[in-house]
Amino acid sequence: MLPSYYEFYNPVKILSGNKAVENIPFELDQLGARRPIIITDRGVAGAGLVRIIEKAFADTTLSIGAVYDETPPDSSIETVNTIAGIYRKTGCDSIIAVGGGSAIDTAKGVGIVITENSEDLMKFMGAEMLKKTMKPFIVVPTTSGTGSECTLVAVISNPAKNVKMAFTSYKLLPNVAVLDPRMTLTCPPKITAATGMDALTHAMEGFYCNQKNPMSDAYAGAAIELVRDNLVEAVKNGKNENARLAMANAACMAGTAFSNSMVGMVHGLGHAAGAVCHIPHGIAMSIFLPFGLEYNSVKAADPIGRLLVHWGGFDEYMKTPVAQRPARTVELVRAMKDTLYGLCGLPRTLSEAGVPREKLPEIAKTATGDGSLLLNPEELEYDDALRVLNEAYA
Amino acid sequence: MRKRYMPFRSGKKHFKTFVVKCVCFILGRGLQAASRVDADVRREIREWIPEGFTILFKVWPEGPRLGLESRGGMLRFRGTSLDDADLVIYFKNIDNAFMMFTAQMGVPQAFAEHRIFVKGDISVSMSLIRCLNIVETHLFPPIIYRRILRRPPSMGLKKQFCRLYIYLVGIPIGI
Incomplete structure (x- = not known):
């Protein structure tokens, strides 16, 4: 059934496949840029992935203005302002983010500071607060999970005020996303599994x-x-370029989907578990996903039942009675969790992830302040959140 | 005959603007009164909305507005006196505000349909939305609030008292 009204927007140009990175200089030229700054982290640089980007600029008239490879795991306002200073000092005119969610969110923050010419990001918090068009912005993801290369969201922490600033604006969407299988080949199995989930x-x-x-x-x-079709293979055999590219496409498409449909309680609980216990986002998603499906399987029985055709395949969908399809979808998601636990030890429960039980009330309270709950089909109040957390703990 | 091209200005939607202004007043005073007598609203303010925090509902760009301020653990109705606030909930146009304020749709649906957008801290806005849901159960009859709320609350004796207070004291007198 069509919603009574909806909006959809995705202007990101996707470059996917063999030697995709080599087309970055051409794309920058098309965007009127000559001198990008590369924003990445030490892990990515250490794995030699930045070198692949640098080589792509050989024999071109474009040059790399600076490479910042000290992005911390949590994007912060200090890092954003430091990079913005380097950007200005080195005369850069565009941004290339190379990495996972943190590097990409940091790059989005730099884009805001440069474009709005203001170091006070607090005043742009919220939705649709950005009016100016950002500098040319290219993203090269090195994990297949966040989908940040196709989302309108950035989360940047402000340690001084102890807040995580959330920004949503269509202006934050990159101009180009580059999905090159070489960029995810070095991702370890457990991170591949977590980001895939x-x-x-x-x-x-x-x-x-x-x-x-x-x-x-x-x-x-x-x-x-x-x-x-590809997550298990990417975890088992990380050097399989086809599986890696398929997962990069999956993450990008999932990012496009949720950038336009947003998410619900699984993310609400995951953000809260991350904030309170520093549990990695992908692991939290993997733990909470079946519980989110179960919790919503009355109000959203139809779409969750229809998930089975995509997740279980057409035969599985056809042989399962309509009323049992939501439960069967949950079963198959749990089966995937068990498979990934067997392959790489990806935690299936909060206790396996090392979350102390006494932290559950704090996680539940934090979750009730998460904006994603607003779009969850079923209401989730504090007591409900605590009950789900207790179930996810065992 | 030569056609003359002139700048065109759309008129005003007087009826919808009038209704939205009226509901802003009722909702503002309703929120203020609920924050005095409803324990659930008081708990939300205590836990999520800092002292001195200002809130503004506003029809974009310069339409009807409703200002609130958190003071002494309660929400104070500030009428139309606020131009900006710590948290601003914008309605994209007067029709969206009219639909929401006449209970044709609830906050989750309005948010899902991009009819409203938020400037400021989203966690405070979540608390405010819970307060708004509670006040809607006081202001509207069950047949209406059951349609717009995802989980309508049970209305016990205490809640009935709150409803009476809001209608007989909160809205007419403003305390």
Whole structure:
């Protein structure tokens, strides 16, 4: 059924496949840029991935203005302002983010500071607060999970005020996303599994939460099928370029889906668990996803039942009675969690992830302040959140 | 005959603007009164909304508005006196505000349909939305609030007292 009204926007140009990185200088030229800054982290630089980007600029008239490779795991306002200073000092005119969610969110923050010419990011917090067009911005993801290369969201912490600043604006969408299998080949199995489950969560929540629409459904469904067919292989055999590229596409498509349909309680609980216990986002998504599906399987029985055709395949969908499809979807998600636990030890419960039980009330309280709960099909209050957390603990 | 091209200005939607202004007043005073007598609203303010925090509902760009300020553990109705606030909830146009304020749709649906957008700390806005849901159960009859709330609350004796207070004292007198 069509929603009574919806919006969908995705202007990101996707470069996907063999030697995609080599096209970055041409794309920058098309965007009128000559001198990008590369924003990345030590892990990515240490794995030699920045070198691949640098080599792409050989024999061109463009030059790299600076490489910042000290992005911390949590994007922060200090880092953003430091990089903005380097950007100005070295005369850069565009941004290339190379990395996972943190490097990409940091780059989005730098884009805001440079474009708005203000170091006070607090005043741009919220939705649709950015009016000016950003500098040319290219993203090269090195994990297949966050989908940040196709989302309108950035989260940057402000340690001085102890807040995580959330920004949502169509202006934050990159101009180009580069999906090159070489960039994810070195990702370790456990991170591959966790980020893959993150992508799956984006797609599944995007498919059943309240902002879903026919366009986002198309992206989400295709992303789920790519995860179904490739995640286990990418974890087992990280050097399989086809599986890596498929997962990069899955994450990108899931990002496009949830950027236009947003997410629900799985993310609400995951953000809270991350804030309180520093549990990695992908692991939290993997733990909470079946609980989110179960919790919403009355109010959103139809879309969760239809997830089975994408996640279980057509035969599985046809042989399962309509009323049992939501429960069967949950079963198969749990089966994937067990498989990943067997392959790389990806935690299945909060206790396996090392979360102390006495922290659950604090996580529940924090979750009730998360904006994603607004789009969850079923209401989630403090007591409900605590009950789900207790179930996810065992 | 030569056609003359002139700048065109759309008129005003007087009826919808009038209704939205009226509901802003009722909702503002309703929130103020609920923050005095409803324990759930008081708990939300205590836990999530800092002292001195200002809130503004506003129809973009310069339409009807409703200002609130957190003071002494309560929400104080500030009428139309605020131009900006720590948290601003914008309605994209007067029609969206009219639909929401006449209970044709709830906050989650309005948010899902991009009819409203938020400037400021989203966690405070979540608390404010819970307060708004509670006040809607006091202001509207069950047949209406059951349609716009995801989980309508049970209305016990205490809640009935709150409803009476809001209608008989809160809205007419403003305390």
